[in-house]
Amino acid sequence: MKRLIQRGLMFGNLIRVDSPALIERYNRALHSLTGKRTALREFHIDISGYSYEVGEELGDHLYLNPNGVNRLFIILTTEQKTAPLLNAKFSTSRGILRQFIEENEAKLFALTANDAVAGELDNSVFEVSEAARLLDIRTITVNADTTQSHVKNARDLAAKIERFQSEEDAWFDDVLIAEMITLAKTTGDVTRQPIDLARPTYTQDNFWTAHFAGLYVFRDVAEPAVISVGPKEPLGVLPIETTLDFADRNGIAAFLEVNELVEPIIKARGVDGAAILRQKMDFILVDAATTQGVESDGMDHRALHRLAQRMGSSLPEEFLKLNQLVRWALNGGKWPRIASDDASYFYTLRARPDHPDRDLINMLLSELAPLDIRQLFICHKQAFYTAYHDWPDAKKEYVAEFLYRDYAANKAGAREALFGGEEPPAKPVSPTPKDDIIELVGPWGAVRR
Structure with missing residues (x-):
């Protein structure tokens, strides 16, 4: 590290x-x-x-x-x-x-x-x-x-002031007056300078938890589900409509689509989808090369292009499928259909930028597409650090230098370019109506269940 x-x-x-x-x-x-x-x-x-x-x-x-x-x-x-x-x-x-x-x-x-x-x-x-x-x-x-209970004392003093002002005989209550004076010595004048802290309550309908090897809980959606990073069987019966795990890629893809949580990067508005996918291809290429022990004469774009040419038939399937999408974006032609059980499928998606749980959805996608080291680092640092520990030294050096040079220099700009918008705030408790499901067909056509 x-x-x-x-x-x-x-x-x-x-x-x-x-x-x-x-x-x-x-x-x-x-x-x-x-x-x-x-x-x-x-x-x-x-x-x-x-x-x-x-x-x-x-x-x-x-x-x-x-x-x-x-x-x-x-x-x-x-x-x-x-x-x-x-x-x-x-x-x-x-x-x-x-x-x-x-x-x-x-x-x-x-x-x-x-x-x-x-x-x-x-x-x-x-x-x-x-x-x-x-x-x-x-x-x-x-x-x-x-630690000295300033807030509690301020609340107590405010309550005593209210009692003093409202009760008819409070002027003659020496005990009440003495208590007010004692509290005021530590709180000051709470009528002019209130120090009471709010006790806000926030909803936690949709969330990730590290418990049980990692669970994604989605309840505030049209079709609720729990998605487990590990096998779902040890979880037992859960009080929710659907339980999935990472082995059920078709089921997860269907869940994301039916709840309208994602969009294809290549068709997203306001972003250079081809450039984003090309960068993902570089990450996949570096992982394949360092894992196979293939050396590169550099880690810049040209050196990686030459590396891809040398690797030829040993290039991973994810790299080739993303390259088809990039070619379509640059040159047109036949739309490359990518099925949800394809290894490259989740690399092609991002959360809808206007969704209140955008960061949670991108966090889920980062674990489903772990070779995209930039998204994994931004969206799920714990998973990133765990994966980093087992990488070859050559990949560690490339990833550390890339993140330092490309991401750390402009974090806000990178997040905006990749995911759109600012970080959504936590949701206070308030009933919100669920949107109707308009489209049941995903970005690549109907998902095979």
Whole structure:
């Protein structure tokens, strides 16, 4: 992983904690949440306050995520909103944390001036020993306060002020007045400067979870389904209409089509589909060459073109099929039909850019088309790091250099060009009508079931 760390592709954008004051605040919050403390004098934290260094010290990298549910968090600064979320167990967690910080930024800025804010993403499910329990998760509520209970005290003071103003004999209640004075010493004037943090609740109808080797849960669609990365049989019976696994490529393709979740890259508006597919071909070519031990005289486009010529009949099927699509885009002619059970099929798709779960769909596609290392890195870093560990050194070097040169230099531009639009926000709780299914035929024609 050294190549990735040196190029800022791993553990990047973390927040450095190295001042005694911040470390003490972190320890107060850590102790209030877990009963533990750190002796480190310097470490880095992600958006949730999790630190890899602290996890190593404690021998527990789930110290802020017990049982992998109801993630705990520590906020030392609002700058954490731009940090990644490490060891994520649910795809929705980072979006919820970022939105919570942005929506309460002024209050959090004031609260973290002298204390840390600690809290929990509460989903009311405390363990997931059975896969069916994951489907009990419907909403996530954010509960947060400082280690000195500023928010709780402010709520108590506001309630006492309301009682003082509304009750007829409150002026003569010395106990009530004394309690108000005591609370005001720590909260200040909450009537002029409210410090109460909202307790927002977000829906989690469609999500990915790392539990059970990886599951994609889609409930807020016309035809709901759970898609398992591994074999579905160990999951048992789930309370949902359809359960699929990655071995059922036709079933997954049909699910994506009937719910109108994807579109062909080559026909997408506002993008150079041929250029995107050519880049995917390069990734597939490099994987094939490094796996077969075929050396290249370089990794630029011309060198890879010469490499493809030399490999000839040993070129992988995915490479050849994508090349047919590129030729059609550049020269016209007969439309190349690609069946859903073809190895190249999912490389030709992307999520519809206007779909609220666009990132989740692209995350699923990145695992179904894992040789597209750029999409895998952008959409599913955990799967990327796992795959990277087993690659040949030549591929590791190519991938690290490509991502550093091509993606890291303009992350927003690359995401826009590949997937379109900005990152969708987390969905607050509110009933939303489902769209009618208009088209039942996919981009390459009817899918074989």
